[in-house]
Amino acid sequence: MQKRIAVTPESTHCSTCMLSSLCLPIGMSPNEIVKLDVLVKERIRLAKGAALFYLGDQTDAVYAIRSGSLKTQLEDSAGQVQITGFLLPGEIVGMDGLLEHRQLSHALALEDSEVCVIRLDDMDRLCEHLPVLQPQFRRLMSKEIQRSHQLVMSMGVLRSEQRLAAFLLNLSQRLSALGYSSTEFLLRMSRDEIGNYLGLTLETVSRLFSRFAREGLIRIRQREVQILDLGALRDLAGVDCG
Amino acid sequence: MQKRIAVTPESTHCSTCMLSSLCLPIGMSPNEIVKLDVLVKERIRLAKGAALFYLGDQTDAVYAIRSGSLKTQLEDSAGQVQITGFLLPGEIVGMDGLLEHRQLSHALALEDSEVCVIRLDDMDRLCEHLPVLQPQFRRLMSKEIQRSHQLVMSMGVLRSEQRLAAFLLNLSQRLSALGYSSTEFLLRMSRDEIGNYLGLTLETVSRLFSRFAREGLIRIRQREVQILDLGALRDLAGVDCG
DNA sequence: CGCCTCTTTGATAAAAGTCAATCAGGGTGG
């Protein structure tokens, strides 16, 4: 289910990767990005449903998603699960595990996916020749804090319909940044997973999708979503709260 | 309300600070900590209610709390507020603002407080002579991600009574790490603020406190809390979820 | 002492959860 692949000279590197404008190299100059090329020595291919890592795993790396999508979820001792994120290409997974060099969440592939392995000690070594990398990585961690805070805000102040609207808008915006349609896409996660992520039940999510469709905001057929009225969805969500 | 104080040679430094076992230097060796001493050149004193920073403020620093306590809160364009954390001495504030060098939350003092200013470019320079600092700071950011994820989990899966119990336990545990009593303490925040943080209303919080008291779990008089039955509180909270 | 803010408590309402039944699709094996 998990297959490690060595990166060879003829493989794609950061400098030739389509995602360089979104991923770790975001905002770096071309000759800085070339220096990044040595960083990723390995990739991991994941089949749908496979784990990139489990809670408790020893770790000294983070992972940049190259293709596909993942979810991360916490699990407490009673087995209760909370999904904390759905990750798309160009996004970084595993930054919550750096405290004790031990993963605090599970990361599971929502579809066949591939990630780039970024070892932290390699990164620290590279920082000496590429000082811009240090603040860069800090920014990415800061972004992760933000993402999580936004989710807290969403759960704390929004009603169910607003949360789901905000969720759709957030997905739409991120997919559009990747060059996909912002109005038509496929949900890679189940109603149950969406509900868990937003602090709702799967029934509530299902009902809301049906209602949004009835009201002409979206069209939905299984996991295919088409956003018909972006403005109305924005009004409903109340602007922010990614 | 906000008073900046230069750190002089005779001031307390990291190496002589009581909090060194909890704060930025956590886990460092004494001679590493001595090297940290040059990092903090300035402190800020805050009166109760004063802001350390506001959303939108330009920033290139993070802040270590030396005394007192702060809250951080997001605010959306409609003015809706979500408190994302209550911070105690030894904890770091402002790590969510590193993405755009611009604060994304407000930080307000819950009581008279003092914070140490840690400029990021100073830190980057110091990293050359103190390589352990880099992973150290990453760990602290990772911890912040974790804190936020725990809050998400709390809001997503716990019922109101469990959230409040978990909140009390978390405070208790952090205060005890600071050397204060784990069973008797003063809440520095209002019912409203607790409710906002946990995604509840102030009335719900108040009712739950009354109920906990009626059931013999705690004693509460205004903001003075005494935990009478830690075990029962833990059972109620369902173990984790900080 | 009095005002103002914070807190408590009660009555009622709304939101979302639970339980349950049915339905739709996709994949598998006969």
Added chain:
DNA sequence: CCACCCTGATTGACTTTTATCAAAGAGGCG
């Protein structure tokens, strides 16, 4: 190739939880 099964989704009826509205009480600060 089709029937069947299994998972995921929808929808309905009902319950529970928590929010809202409202009024009164307690403390602290000027």
